[in-house]
Amino acid sequence: MSTSPIVSTLDEAIQALDSLGLSHSPQSNGGIMCQCPAHDGGDENCSIRVIDGKVAAKCFSHGCEYKDIMTALETQMKGTGSGSNVVAIQSRKPKAAKKSNVDHGPRTKEAEYSFTDHQGKWYFTHIKFRHLKSPVPGKKSFDYDKSYPDVLGDLRESDMMPLYNAVEAFQAAKKGKRLFWSEGEGDVEALRGVGEVAVTTHAGAGTPPRQGGVNLSILEGAGKVTIIADKDKVGYSYAKRVREDLMKAQIGLGGKIEIVHTPLDKVGADVSDHLAAGLSLEDLVEVPEDLLETDEEKAEGTVKAVASWDPIDLTSYLQGRIEPKHPEFLVRSDGQALWYRGEIHSLHGESESGKSMVAQWECARLVKAGCKVLYVDFESDPANIVARLVNVFQVRKAAILEHFTYVNPAVDPDTNHAEAIAWGQVLSKPYDLAIIDGVTESLTVAGGATKDNDSITVWGRRFPRKIADYTGAAVVMIDHVTKDAESRGRFGIGGQAKMSILTGTAITVDVIAPLGVGRAGVLKLSVGKDRPGNVRGHCAPEAGKDRLQEAARFKVDSTGTVPVIELTPWEGAETGGKDYVRIFAERCSAWLEAVGGQHTFNEIAKPHAQGGVGGKRPTIQEALAALVRSDYVSMTPGKNNSKLYQHVRQFRGNRPLDKGNGPETPEIPVKAVPVRPTPAFDIPAETCEEHIVAAEDEIMGCYECTLIRQVEEVA
Structure with a gap:
């Protein structure tokens, strides 16, 4: 040489x-x-x-x-x-090829397909063998071996595998080009032979994207994705699952996702057969939806919609076969729950308000019951979480190991192949509850911004929505609120999209009494959003401009050896509660009727001892607005931008009142005030057990009793 x-x-x-x-x-x-x-x-x-x-x-x-x-x-x-x-490259002896478990006798190698990530890093080679004697006469028979490098061999032997031809697909998608998805590697090569870019999963129909934990984000930006199905039952099933996974990953929606097959009249015909027959890609035809139905769907007589813009068959809903969602998790002592399975929720409050403890308490309850829980932690560490589960909530260690999955991510799942595989593994398992602790940190890791609504929306689809869709869990995002109580609103700190991505409930956590060792702490949980609508009806009446409704009290008594924790209904629920807007609306109506004429808000809201209605001014203002909306009281402009209120018709507690959400009829009538009371309001107010109304730290005088006594004296 x-x-x-x-x-x-x-x-x-x-x-x-x-x-x-x-x-x-x-x-x-x-x-x-x-x-x-x-x-x-x-x-x-x-x-x-x-x-x-x-x-x-x-x-x-x-x-x-x-x-x-x-x-x-x-x-x-x-x-x-x-x-x-x-x-x-490392010269150590390579790992032995992983061989097929089925032995059909002598075989010959047909092809080799190397799998890499989208950056060209090699992971394994798929070696295809054809059996010299097929077990099925007249039909070809194949099996596969895999050859792995010594580096990361165990990782690559897992079920989480990269796409075949990932490099070319990644580059084409970035340019917005059309991509093809076939059932096997040989079909990908056939398409490459005619100048097209295609991908597939390893072992074709045996490993659909969701099952294989494929990083579909590398296809982001593709102008169009054409899935070419093999003409058999397995091929159609695989094509349908690929389409569903692409849609959930928001891949290819810039153009269209379509499923086509060859017009060749041959069972099992694929795109390789199609091209070998001299046909072009333009000759491929769209697959009818009925071919994509499973046997179960055909038996039910309904076709599942697979495109988000497809009309949905409402027959099942109209016939009552599909019931509205009811909450299942974060259960109060009276049995009413606050979180819905498969939906996205928010649990937000100030720093150290105890919001994480509320979520972890529910995690502990479910783990004890044998339910599966996922905890994605961006704020704490495993030592603190485990310590609280074991020491505070008394969860057995064996139960934690079996039912509690803890993830502590530091980077976006698309950072590299190993992260993508781990993310795929998380999504491949079913959970009952999934907690995302630290929304702001999670957004930052994903490259988003807290105040950027576009970033929040994209993050919501990629992260909490995927967890809910893939695992079926009730997803709860733990978030912070602004320090200014007046401007914080009903959702966490940042963009309004944080509220719009919620499909369950939004719950605000406020501290009534601080939690801590040796203390008896109390947290107030208020609902600010309930999209399914089956929680608000079990909460206190709306209060304040943000329409918050107190839903529960989270009580932690840590004065003893073992903390005693309970989630009770909203304050006052055990006695029917007090609808203060309705109570003060009745008082204002009676006052205006008795005094007569037009009066400013300041005149009406004077303390009781000075001849006014007395009480909290915001509640009086809200009550007057409700009376005006319901035509019990008229309002006209006065001097210096003031408003003049005047009696129109009598309001009593059992009559409809529009408090800003449309007219409603109370389920529990408030005791009626006698008609035609005297205007002499200088008589000292009395109090009684039945009519006491709490206003912050003071007890209001009993106005109902005062009016009753005055009427009796006049009579």
């Missing part, structure tokens, strides 16, 4: 292989697989490619040393340190 210069490029390696008469084939990672020049040729089981500007070589069948490979290519090693253009 003559001496050749150092192989410094892939082209030079190919020239050397050609001069030795060794075969080679291009790979999707930019390198080649070739017959190894260091042993007796055989199959193409030697990888040569460029890594960091240097030529790398490795034999996967015999474990030939790098130096032997390069010597066989008539190269001389002139230094292996800085300045050398050649680098060896």
Whole structure:
């Protein structure tokens, strides 16, 4: 052999292989697989490619040393340190190929398919064998082996695998080009042969995207995705699942996702058969939806909508077969729950308000009951979470290991292949409850901004919505609120989209009495949103401009050895509660009727001892607005932007009152005030057990009793 210069490029390696008469084939990672020049040729089981500007070589069948490979290519090693253009891939003996468990006798290798991530990093090679004697007469039979590198071999033997032809697909998607998705690697190569870019999962229909934990985000931006189904039951099922997973991942929606097949009249015909028959891709035809139905769907007589813009069959809803959602989690002592399965919720409050403890208490309750819980923690660490579960909530360690999944992410799941695999594994399991502790931190990790509504919306679809859709869990996001109580609103700190992405309830946590060791703490939980609508009706009346309704009190008594924790109904629920707007509306109506004429708000809201209605001014203002909306009182402009209120018709507690959400009739009538009371309001108010009304830290005088006594005296 003559001496050749150092192989410094892939082209030079190919020239050397050609001069030795060794075969080679291009790979999707930019390198080649070739017959190894260091042993007796055989199959193409030697990888040569460029890594960091240097030529790398490795034999996967015999474990030939790098130096032997390069010597066989008539190269001389002139230094292996800085300045050398050649680098060896790890020369340890490769992991043995993972072989098929089914033995159908002699077989011959048909093809090899190397799987890489979208950056060209090689993960494994799929080796396809054809059986010389098929177990099914007249039908070809295949099986597969996998060859792994020694690095990360255990990871790559998991069920989470990359897409085939990921590099080309990633580049094409970034340019907004059309992508094809076929059932097998051979079909991908057939499409590459006609100048198209296609992908598939390893083992084709045996591993659909969701099951395989594929990182579909690398296809983001594709203008159109065409799924080519094989013409058989398995092929149609695989194509349908690919479409569903692409839609959930919001992939290809810039254009269209379609499912097509060949017009060839042959069971099992694929795109390779289609092209081999001389047909073009334009000859592919759309698959009718009824072919994509499962046997179960056909038996039910309904077709599941698979596109978000498809009209939905409402028959099941109209016939009452699909019931409205009812909450199942975060259950009060009276049995009423506050969180819905499969929906997204928010639990927000000030720093150290106890919101995480509320969520962890429900986690502990479910784990004790044998339910599955996922905890995605961006704020704390496993030591603190486990300590609270064991020491505070008294959860057995064995139950935690079996039913509690804890994740403490530091980067976005699309950062690298290992992160994407882990994210896929999380989504592949069912959960009853999923907690996302730290929304702001999670947004930051994902590259979003707290006040950017677009970022929040995208994050909501990629993260909490995916968890809810894939795992079926009730997803609860723990978030902070602004320090200013007047401007914080009904949702967490940041953009309004934080409220719009919620499909369950939004609950605000306020501290009534601080939690802590040796203390008896109390938190107030108020509902600010209830999209399904089956929680608000079990809460206190609305209060304040944000329409918050107190839903529960979270009580933690830590004065003893073991904390005593309970979630009770809203304050006053045990006695029917007090609707203060309705109470004060009745008082204002009676006052205006008795006094007569027009009066300003300040005159009406004077303390009781000074002849006014007395009480909290915001509640009086809200009561007057409700009376005006309901036509019990008229309001006209006065001097200096004041408002003048005047009696129109009598309001009593059992009559409809529009408090800003439309007219409503109270379920529990408030005791009526006698008609035609005297205007002499200088008589001191009395109090009684039946009519006491709490106003912050003072007890109001009993206005009802005062009016009753005055009427009796006049009579």
